Amino acid sequence: DAKTTQPPSMDCAEGRAANLPCNHSTISGNEYVYWYRQIHSQGPQYIIHGLKNNETNEMASLIITEDRKSSTLILPHATLRDTAVYYCIVRVNYGGSQGNLIFGKGTKLSVKP
Amino acid sequence: DGGITQSPKYLFRKEGQNVTLSCEQNLNHDAMYWYRQDPGQGLRLIYYSQIVNDFQKGDIAEGYSVSREKKESFPLTVTSAQKNPTAFYLCASSITSGGGLDEQFFGPGTRLTVL
Numbered sequence: 001d002a003k004t005t006q007p008p009s010m011d012c013a014e015g016r017a018a019n020l021p022c023n024h025s026t027i028s029g030n031e032y033v034y035w036y037r038q039i040h041s042q043g044p045q046y047i048i049h050g051l052k053n054n055e056t057n058e059m060a061s062l063i064i065t066e067d068r069k070s071s072t073l074i075l076p077h078a079t080l081r082d083t084a085v086y087y088c089i090v091r092v093n094y095g096g097s098q099g100n101l102i103f104g105k106g107t108k109l110s111v112k113p
Numbered sequence: 114d115g116g117i118t119q120s121p122k123y124l125f126r127k128e129g130q131n132v133t134l135s136c137e138q139n140l141n142h143d144a145m146y147w148y149r150q151d152p153g154q155g156l157r158l159i160y161y162s163q164i165v166n167d168f169q170k171g172d173i174a175e176g177y178s179v180s181r182e183k184k185e186s187f188p189l190t191v192t193s194a195q196k197n198p199t200a201f202y203l204c205a206s207s208i209t210s211g212g213g214l215d216e217q218f219f220g221p222g223t224r225l226t227v228l
Contacts, residue, residue: 034216043117043203043219044156087155100146100171101217103155 003027004088009108012082018075020107022088025069030092033064034101035073037084044087044103047073078111085109116140117220119204124225126198133190134223136204145187146205146217149173156203162187163209191225198227 005023012018024033034049048055048062050071055062061074075082087106117138126132138145144163148156158171162181176195181187187206191198201224205217 041201041222041224043205043222044217045219046216049216100158100161101156103148103157105153105155 003090003102004104006086006088006104006107008105009110011110011112012075012078014080014111014113015077018078018082018109018111020073020075020086020088020109021070022073023070024088024090027068027090028092031090032092033062033068033071034089034091035060035062036087036089036101036103037082038087038106039081039084047086078109080111080113083109083111117204117206117218119202119220119223122221122223124223126225126227128227129193131190131192132198132225133188134202134204134225136187136189136220137185138187138204138206138218138220139185140206140208140218141184142206142218143184143209144207144215145181146207147171147177147179147187147189148203148205150201150203150222159189198225200225 032049032051035047036044038044048060050062064071085106085108087103089101119136146161147159150156157173159177160179162168165184168179168181178190201222203222204220207215207217
């Protein structure tokens, strides 16, 4: 079972910031938070990951609360092409089956003009 | 171009037939994975391979088989024992599954329909 909870759907206006929340209240100290997204009928795409510090890359920012029980993915200027299902995943950072990704149902983000 | 290819994009088979889905990567990745996705659901892990000639069952391996004879290739066979094979199948690879912050790269997927 996925160890994260996400809202099933969200809307965002084009050009505005999209803030996608994720709860992971049972996260362990050695587990990272990963975000992937999946555009309709395509394979998932990696976005970003973090442990406890906030992270930023060219696609998004990841804000993790101090207690690490929740996080928010921020798309600073959403475009229509950002419409997708966004998956929040917690995983350990080592190999074997423990390091496998476990996908929940994600949040379907709809960016509207 | 480096990447993961899956073919074909759409595949139709009659019930009771085995079918093999191909997955090839030229990223020089050690680890490869097969997932299944049903409508409105997340991905579920079928099999994964950390190195050539080695693979492990995922969460839903029953009715499936794999081989990993070459680093670049990880074909998945959907056997007649799989009760509900119609689904979207995704292949992925990562540099290694052992340590490191390795992300998984996904192929475009194969949509299998069993008639």
